[in-house]
Amino acid sequence: MxxxxxxxxxxxxxxxxxxxxxxxxxxxxxxxxxxxxxxxxxxxxxxxxxxxxxxxxxxxxxxxxxxxxxxxxxxxxxxxxxxxxxxxxxxxxxxxxxxxDRVVVMYAGRVVERAPVDDLFANPRHRYTAGLLSASPQPGRHAGTDRLTEIPGLVPVLSRQPDACTFADRCPAADGQCHDAAPPLVNIGVGEHLAACWHPCSVAPQEANR
Ligand code: SF4
CATH class of the missing domain: 3.40.50.300 (P-loop containing nucleotide triphosphate hydrolases)
Structure with missing residues (x-):
């Protein structure tokens, strides 16, 4: 022009x-x-x-x-x-x-969870997503303490455990299966909620009754 x-x-x-x-x-x-x-x-x-x-x-x-x-x-x-x-x-x-509107959570180069935004915040299913939300200040949530929950450890060296869940070294629910095989990203809840986790977090009670 x-x-x-x-x-x-x-x-x-x-x-x-x-x-x-x-x-x-x-x-x-x-x-x-x-x-x-x-x-x-x-x-x-x-x-x-x-x-x-x-x-x-x-x-x-x-x-x-x-x-x-x-x-x-x-x-x-x-x-x-x-x-x-x-x-x-x-x-x-x-x-x-x-x-x-929709959120994709990535950890160490992999998609670990995908969900509509409201569903993700109300019902995080992957342990990393749950850890992120617990580490965020929210009104009334940490009453009586100044400290936020933290995710222990560091992001892994990706070449060390190519076949494991990349979050296994930091996850409180990790077991042998998590260290032996990378979980696939699969539909895990109501609607389009996907997570890559062998032992996903349970759904909040009000959601389970939906
Ligand atoms: S697959 Fe295992 S280590 Fe990975 S997030 Fe799920 S429970 Fe934790």
Whole structure:
């Protein structure tokens, strides 16, 4: 496109991702923009060619909570207005709870659990997912203690036990089967809830009665 058309398109995209006074801001250098604005510009660049899927790798890292909420809203708006699927890669359970529809939990390079977001938070079936949720602060959950539950140990050297469950060295429920064979990812609950675990966590009572 011509320079004039490219500039108009840039202003349009900056407006789309919520940059105020985009017609003026389009001439700014990066150092003249805040961290949140720079992140919005990156998102504008990513959607410039109308992708069907947007991969956002840690899109809110190093942003404060208010700016983070704004960026997640931009991603939500793009999904709804442009019909773009958004794949978010994050270690932040709060971000997942806020924006995700479906969640894939990975550990040591393998998918260990996959479920709709509400089901995953209410009924984690893989022991690693359960450990992650126990390690997250939640209102009222750790009353009387300042310490969160932690997952002991370290991520394994992947070449050492290629046929075992990768979480076996850190899992409180591990047994010989877990050290001898990698569990397959199978449907394990109501709907589309998959987990790769020989001894999955039990379902919360209210879910079991559903
Ligand atoms: S397969 Fe075994 S070691 Fe792996 S998460 Fe399940 S119970 Fe724990």
């Amino acid at each position: 011509s320079r004039r058309a490219a500039r108009a398109r840039a202003v349009e995209l900056l407006t789309l991702v919520g940059i105020p006074s985009a017609a003026l801001r389009v001439d700014n250098y990066p150092h003249q923009l805040s961290g949140g604005m720079r992140q919005r510009v990156m998102i504008a660049m990513a959607v410039a060619c109308g992708p069907k899927v947007l991969v956002a790798d840690e899109p809110t890292t190093a942003l404060d909570v208010t700016v983070q909420a704004g960026i997640l809203q931009v991603l939500r708006d793009l999904r709804d207005r442009l019909g773009t699927s958004v794949l978010i890669i994050t270690h932040d359970l709060g971000v997942i709870a806020d924006i995700a």
